[in-house]
Amino acid sequence: MTGPSFALLATDGVARRGRLATAHGTVETPAFMPVGTAATVKALTPAMVAATGAQMVLANTYHLMLRPSAERIARLGGLHRFMGWDGPILTDSGGFQVMSLASLRTINETGVQFRSHVDGARYELTPERAMEIQYLLDADVTMVLDECVAHPAEPDAVAEAMRRSLRWAARCREAFRARPGYHLFGIVQGGIDPALRAESAAGLRAIGFDGYAVGGLAVGVGQAAMFDVLDVTAPLLPAAQPRYLMGVGKPDDLVGAVARGIDLFDCVIPTRSGRTGQAFSREGALNLRNACHAEDPRPLDESIPCPASRDFSRAYLHHLVRTNEILGAMLLSWHNVAYYQQLMADMRAAIEAGRFDAFCDDFNRRRSGDDQ
Numbered sequence: 001m002t003g004p005s006f007a008l009l010a011t012d013g014v015a016r017r018g019r020l021a022t023a024h025g026t027v028e029t030p031a032f033m034p035v036g037t038a039a040t041v042k043a044l045t046p047a048m049v050a051a052t053g054a055q056m057v058l059a060n061t062y063h064l065m066l067r068p069s070a071e072r073i074a075r076l077g078g079l080h081r082f083m084g085w086d087g088p089i090l091t092d093s094g095g096f097q098v099m100s101l102a103s104l105r106t107i108n109e110t111g112v113q114f115r116s117h118v119d120g121a122r123y124e125l126t127p128e129r130a131m132e133i134q135y136l137l138d139a140d141v142t143m144v145l146d147e148c149v150a151h152p153a154e155p156d157a158v159a160e161a162m163r164r165s166l167r168w169a170a171r172c173r174e175a176f177r178a179r180p181g182y183h184l185f186g187i188v189q190g191g192i193d194p195a196l197r198a199e200s201a202a203g204l205r206a207i208g209f210d211g212y213a214v215g216g217l218a219v220g221v222g223q224a225a226m227f228d229v230l231d232v233t234a235p236l237l238p239a240a241q242p243r244y245l246m247g248v249g250k251p252d253d254l255v256g257a258v259a260r261g262i263d264l265f266d267c268v269i270p271t272r273s274g275r276t277g278q279a280f281s282r283e284g285a286l287n288l289r290n291a292c293h294a295e296d297p298r299p300l301d302e303s304i305p306c307p308a309s310r311d312f313s314r315a316y317l318h319h320l321v322r323t324n325e326i327l328g329a330m331l332l333s334w335h336n337v338a339y340y341q342q343l344m345a346d347m348r349a350a351i352e353a354g355r356f357d358a359f360c361d362d363f364n365r366r367r368s369g370d371d372q
Ligand SMILES: C=CCOC(=O)Nc1nc2cc3[nH]c(NC)nc3cc2c(=O)[nH]1
Pocket: 061, 062, 091, 092, 093, 094, 096, 130, 143, 144, 145, 146, 148, 187, 214, 215, 216, 217, 218, 219, 246, 247, 248
């Protein structure tokens, strides 16, 4: 693999259509990554995940370092072989919630010391160890170790965490083993303060990364504040590298963030909500537990080329959810991920055709009508 790994194929306003090349294949952007926390996209086989059109999945450094450990996965040939996914994999911390649970951890310049939520054993995660773990996992995209402060937080604490994260990012860059097709992404922090976000973006650009994530936004800040941060932060990131909004989000979050220049997303919502009986649809979210579906012979959405969306009635899915059958969680997770992939494919096509504004108007009209 030679030359730049990210190609910007088209823009429509601020929205971007790109292609990221990795050691395990390419990713058409804007893209949504299903979350495979502990080396599995819950309730789905790799073949089911691939059938949705997903190209890259996410796994969590924190969870895998505890169980089964990065060393064991390396001895077994790396994460791709271990979990049976031969496409690109991005590894993030996954434990950022754990990191922010004070009782479980201490943070100092060296790194993060914490007790495993599994067995209470003590661990230390330093920038260097985080790079080693993701190398052992053979991640195509490695995320720097950062300190993600839970919102809301004291401005001084947010500033201190962001500046420490910059020092850690430099150590990660130093420790990362550069190889063709393998990428290291920096993570912009700074809470909802535009000046701190700008300082973080400038500091990361000075170090130089293969991609730039916007972190610390997905939990608790709300969509309006998140979009305000993106309006300030995205333009400060280099256009030639991918931009990744961590942990986001609902379908309307994705549309608004693509409109603000974001290329990559990950979120547990499609799989987690599928396990609770929720299905996404163009009419808005459906809860298949609801009695109104009990005799509805229609499939969830015949326009989506996924067996879960096309080949089963809402009545049957209602039955599976009501009886808590495992197949219910499988089919709804499968449909929801396929729904998200269809949304991304529709956005990619709209940007290519220069009609992204019309796409957004149509999306918002459907949604507002349904949210009554
Ligand atoms: C090896 C360590 C690599 O470090 C990181 O991946 N750091 C990091 N991960 C995040 C993950 C998130 N998931 C969500 N979902 C709600 N929001 C997230 C925010 C962050 C974040 O600000 N930082």
